[in-house]
Amino acid sequence: MLWIMRLSGFFSAAMVMIVLSPSLQSFPPAEAIRSSHFDGYLRFPGQIPPVNSLNRLSFRKASAFRNAEECGFTDTRISGEMTVCDPSFVHIAITLDVEYLRGSIAAVHSVLQHSMCPENTFFHFLVSETNLETLVRSTFPQLKFKVYYFDPEIVRNLISTSVRQALEQPLNYARNYLADIMEPCVRRVIYLDSDLVVVDDVAKLWTTDLGSRTVGAPEYCHANFTKYFTANFWSDKRLSSVFAGRKPCYFNTGVMVMDLVKWRRYGYTKRIERWMEIQKNGRIYELGSLPPFLLVFAGHVAPIEHRWNQHGLGGDNVKGSCRDLHPGPVSLLHWSGSGKPWLRLDSNRPCPSDALWAPYDLYGTSP
Numbered sequence: 001m002l003w004i005m006r007l008s009g010f011f012s013a014a015m016v017m018i019v020l021s022p023s024l025q026s027f028p029p030a031e032a033i034r035s036s037h038f039d040g041y042l043r044f045p046g047q048i049p050p051v052n053s054l055n056r057l058s059f060r061k062a063s064a065f066r067n068a069e070e071c072g073f074t075d076t077r078i079s080g081e082m083t084v085c086d087p088s089f090v091h092i093a094i095t096l097d098v099e100y101l102r103g104s105i106a107a108v109h110s111v112l113q114h115s116m117c118p119e120n121t122f123f124h125f126l127v128s129e130t131n132l133e134t135l136v137r138s139t140f141p142q143l144k145f146k147v148y149y150f151d152p153e154i155v156r157n158l159i160s161t162s163v164r165q166a167l168e169q170p171l172n173y174a175r176n177y178l179a180d181i182m183e184p185c186v187r188r189v190i191y192l193d194s195d196l197v198v199v200d201d202v203a204k205l206w207t208t209d210l211g212s213r214t215v216g217a218p219e220y221c222h223a224n225f226t227k228y229f230t231a232n233f234w235s236d237k238r239l240s241s242v243f244a245g246r247k248p249c250y251f252n253t254g255v256m257v258m259d260l261v262k263w264r265r266y267g268y269t270k271r272i273e274r275w276m277e278i279q280k281n282g283r284i285y286e287l288g289s290l291p292p293f294l295l296v297f298a299g300h301v302a303p304i305e306h307r308w309n310q311h312g313l314g315g316d317n318v319k320g321s322c323r324d325l326h327p328g329p330v331s332l333l334h335w336s337g338s339g340k341p342w343l344r345l346d347s348n349r350p351c352p353s354d355a356l357w358a359p360y361d362l363y364g365t366s367p
């Protein structure tokens with residue numbers, strides 16, 4: 001692939017720049033060297049356009065969080081590469097971009113608030129813009145986290161238009177590449193969208209038994225699976241036979257437990273990319289990053305309790321009308337769909353469910 005070929009060039013250029021440029025002090029060379037196995041996703045900040053809109057984003061500092069005694073020994077070393085391989089960590093991957101930043105910060109906040117062992121969580125942030133690291137650090141001073149640069153060029157040629165423009169953002173596709181981006185010692189990760197809050201101990205989700213499966217997610221077998229793909233897809237037997245011998249059910253890719261060891265072993269990134277290429281050459285679905293996951297994994301996911309993804313609170317993809325909670329217990333609330341709670345709250349036209357998001361919001365300055 002093209003970006004792999006560009007890799008070595010990038011890396012040597014990065015090293016030269018680090019030596020030459022004083023503006024790269026925030027990106028120590030040691031970090032660049034340690035990160036060499038995924039440097040295809042890293043560019044040095046000097047190449048990233050400055051994000052002016054960040055100037056008007058400010059967040060309050062979250063209150064300190066501590067492990068309960070039951071958590072046992074906790075590592076007190078500073079966060080970073082030194083400790084990312086610690087087997088006691090719960091690894092969570094989430095994207096950070098300016099438009100959804102308020103949501104991502106609220107999601108992190110919610111995880112910390114409901115964890116018995118919040119100091120055992122390690123966050124992996126995927127970004128396509130610079131400066132966000134400082135913002136995360138000032139909002140969550142104790143947080144263990146690492147920021148990875150996801151190069152939009154990796155997916156630029158693979159993305160096709162979809163029903164909603166937000167679904168075409170390159171960062172939406174970063175979840176396809178987690179197994180490559182993250183350190184090989186990270187064997188499992190929980191991927192979370194930016195428009196959700198966790199209202200239960202995430203450790204319960206983390207310890208889900210995936211059996212022989214690679215991906216775990218709540219399944220919705222009553223949803224009409226046909227509608228996620230076009231008539232073209234269903235009428236072309238070479239394509240639709242991918243579901244032969246499977247009982248495919250819809251699942252939402254906003255909350256997934258992923259076995260990265262199996263993902264790497266079976267090369268799922270490539271399989272997803274192959275479907276994106278097919279989509280490029282002849283429309284087989286209308287949504288963004290989700291359908292390729294259905295093509296590869298539907299019928300093969302480890303089912304997780306529905307309480308871990310109460311989705312659809314954003315309303316449908318077009319109108320964003322209010323939706324009620326589904327019946328049953330709730331561990332995670334997800335504003336999937338076009339309406340986002342922070343926008344609706346700001347416009348003074350919130351949906352009833354948005355009141356459940358508001359307590360985790362850290363946007364704004366302290367009174």
Ligand SMILES: *[C@@H]1O[C@H](CO)[C@@H](O)[C@H](O)[C@H]1NC(C)=O
Pocket residue numbers: 224225226227
């Ligand atoms: C499922 O959706 C397809 C395509 O929109 C439609 O043709 C079909 O009638 C639907 N099936 C059911 C059971 O609603």
